[in-house]
Amino acid sequence: MHTGRVAALPRANVDTDQIIPKQFLKRIERTGFGPSLFFDWRYLADGSPDPAFELNRPDARGASILLAGHNFGCGSSREHAPWALADYGFRAIIAPSFADIFHGNCCQNGLLPVTLSEKAVQQLFHRAESATDGYELTVDLMTTIVRDARGFESAFAIDAYRRDMLLQGLDEIGRTLRHEPEIAAFESARS
Amino acid sequence: MEPRTLFDKVWEAHVVTNRFAGVRDDGGPVLLYVDLHLVHEVTSPQAFEGLRLAGRGVRRPDLTLATVDHNVSTGDRGLPVADQVAALQLATLASNAREAGIELHDLDSPDQGIVHVIGPELGATRPGSVIVCGDSHTSTHGAFGALAVGIGTSEVEHVLATQCIVQSRPRTMEVRFTGTPQAGVGAKDLILALIRRLGTAGGSGYVLEYTGDAIRALSMEGRMTVCNMSIEAGARAGMIAPDETTFEFLASRPRSPRGEAWDRAVEAWRMLASDPDARYDHAVVIDSAALGPQVTWGTNPGMTAEITERVPHPSDAPSDAERQSYHRALEYMDLRPGTPLEGLRVDRVFLGSCTNGRLSDLREAAGVARGRRVASGVRAMVVPGSQRVKAAAEAEGLDRVFLEAGFEWRNPGCSMCLGMNEDILAPGERCASTSNRNFEGRQGRGGRTHLMSPAMAAAAAIEGCLVDVRGVVRGRG
Numbered sequence A: 001m002h003t004g005r006v007a008a009l010p011r012a013n014v015d016t017d018q019i020i021p022k023q024f025l026k027r028i029e030r031t032g033f034g035p036s037l038f039f040d041w042r043y044l045a046d047g048s049p050d051p052a053f054e055l056n057r058p059d060a061r062g063a064s065i066l067l068a069g070h071n072f073g074c075g076s077s078r079e080h081a082p083w084a085l086a087d088y089g090f091r092a093i094i095a096p097s098f099a100d101i102f103h104g105n106c107c108q109n110g111l112l113p114v115t116l117s118e119k120a121v122q123q124l125f126h127r128a129e130s131a132t133d134g135y136e137l138t139v140d141l142m143t144t145i146v147r148d149a150r151g152f153e154s155a156f157a158i159d160a161y162r163r164d165m166l167l168q169g170l171d172e173i174g175r176t177l178r179h180e181p182e183i184a185a186f187e188s189a190r191s
Numbered sequence B: 001m002e003p004r005t006l007f008d009k010v011w012e013a014h015v016v017t018n019r020f021a022g023v024r025d026d027g028g029p030v031l032l033y034v035d036l037h038l039v040h041e042v043t044s045p046q047a048f049e050g051l052r053l054a055g056r057g058v059r060r061p062d063l064t065l066a067t068v069d070h071n072v073s074t075g076d077r078g079l080p081v082a083d084q085v086a087a088l089q090l091a092t093l094a095s096n097a098r099e100a101g102i103e104l105h106d107l108d109s110p111d112q113g114i115v116h117v118i119g120p121e122l123g124a125t126r127p128g129s130v131i132v133c134g135d136s137h138t139s140t141h142g143a144f145g146a147l148a149v150g151i152g153t154s155e156v157e158h159v160l161a162t163q164c165i166v167q168s169r170p171r172t173m174e175v176r177f178t179g180t181p182q183a184g185v186g187a188k189d190l191i192l193a194l195i196r197r198l199g200t201a202g203g204s205g206y207v208l209e210y211t212g213d214a215i216r217a218l219s220m221e222g223r224m225t226v227c228n229m230s231i232e233a234g235a236r237a238g239m240i241a242p243d244e245t246t247f248e249f250l251a252s253r254p255r256s257p258r259g260e261a262w263d264r265a266v267e268a269w270r271m272l273a274s275d276p277d278a279r280y281d282h283a284v285v286i287d288s289a290a291l292g293p294q295v296t297w298g299t300n301p302g303m304t305a306e307i308t309e310r311v312p313h314p315s316d317a318p319s320d321a322e323r324q325s326y327h328r329a330l331e332y333m334d335l336r337p338g339t340p341l342e343g344l345r346v347d348r349v350f351l352g353s354c355t356n357g358r359l360s361d362l363r364e365a366a367g368v369a370r371g372r373r374v375a376s377g378v379r380a381m382v383v384p385g386s387q388r389v390k391a392a393a394e395a396e397g398l399d400r401v402f403l404e405a406g407f408e409w410r411n412p413g414c415s416m417c418l419g420m421n422e423d424i425l426a427p428g429e430r431c432a433s434t435s436n437r438n439f440e441g442r443q444g445r446g447g448r449t450h451l452m453s454p455a456m457a458a459a460a461a462i463e464g465c466l467v468d469v470r471g472v473v474r475g476r477g
């Protein structure tokens, strides 16, 4: 269960080129991408934060839940995108829909993608907009429910396998390796 | 037996276990065996590092193939790599490949090139196989009747360690292109028209199978262009059933089977086509004869129009949510609703990428450029998809056609498709590009990308503006 401040980014089709532009993909580590998150939107040409960008608003400071429009994370398969979001401090992303590869990449990194209906997300945008000094949400993976302190509540769906992985923080490779005999049998059957 | 689709057949032949990880419900993921794992420098270093930290090895280096493409310079290969961070990434892949015994086509290899160009070229891409790569445009390989999906770096590590991926079964969509396209309308136009129709998320959760006369008539290069951009419609993969065109393409490739083994392979590949009564979860039909050349006007590949159309108004957006996107896109692209697309001035032209960097693409563009000159003030570059493409193009004199027309002729790599190297747009520059993504800043911060076919891009270079290639070719007389 996670409770945290919401950063609202009311844009659709946010692609991974925006989340982490290519010039930052040359690193060979998984960490340190947070400062480059949304680089082209976040900073002005002179390197100072763009006050007009949603994440730079004072009420989004310290946010750990990102609220966004549909088809979030479309485009490239770069896992640098969830690495950057997680490194920045996000623990969950709420949107009406996610791009396929990005969704999988988030789960691999303990960053929870929460799919809510378009209507529920619109409601959250309104609530975030009208809360003047920051808006908080609670995302509960156990009960698969998102709620705020003022009566908003909505269930979300996530497949059992992913939920399990996220809750138990399981090493997926280790899990697959338990099927080693089946993999070996498959290999020898076709060679 | 139930009639099955091409996808069903490939999927079912690769399920290692469907009692995976104790999750029993039908919608749950299965473990799928991977026949070919393609690796490049940008999405692999953290995966190899992860293996090392866990004390794990690479299970099947013989089913893994690596190349460098994303961050390589397309300039003089005789010089050391100028970008130190990029150089480290290249060196890291080289040492990882050496250590694991993985075949690598490094900068000095005659087979170096964009990962999705060299796989098919070498005959590593085979019908009926499961192919993965830490790259979204892995869908390209589906042109051969393979199930080819893009994966993230954690999954790259997973495949290196286990030679399997965890996948939940996608739904299937038949995309049928009927009729015969007009002259000047090709594979790129078919796929852009589809993405316009479906939207960038319309294929989400699906594997697309392309069928119909217009697909059958395409060369393998054209089919790869179509499958390549399946991901831009949000699809997991795109596939085309193998046929004589496929077999002919593969017949003499370095890694293709020979002799009796070849005959057996072809026999098996013929069985892959979807059964006549196979059912898809969804179907779309597009009359290819009705399509004109397509060009994107906005900041995602769904924002496409015919070259004869005008820049749309936000109120033309298909939904409320999209209206906002239209606003933003028009502002970013510096376009006014109602402006004719034809006649928009361009500063740059990019011919290349895994979508359109193959020999037939270069021929198509050279056909337009031959005997003409790039308009003054326009910088146009041609970046072949691989060393083999480059050599073949030079053997038939295409390099001279381009150079005489005033194009730059560069070394293979992803180049300005994503601008990880020095090939980028300056802020505000407008570019006619044969690549696959027109996202904000994709080709350089503030750069404005219009996606189109190689013929259309070459025509834009000559005219200095977006132009209907049908008129340009006719005008040649």
Ligand code: SF4
Binding pocket: B069, B070, B114, B115, B116, B135, B137, B353, B354, B355, B413, B414, B417, B418, B435, B436
């Ligand atoms: S050419 Fe472009 S789309 Fe293709 S692999 Fe390279 S960067 Fe990706």
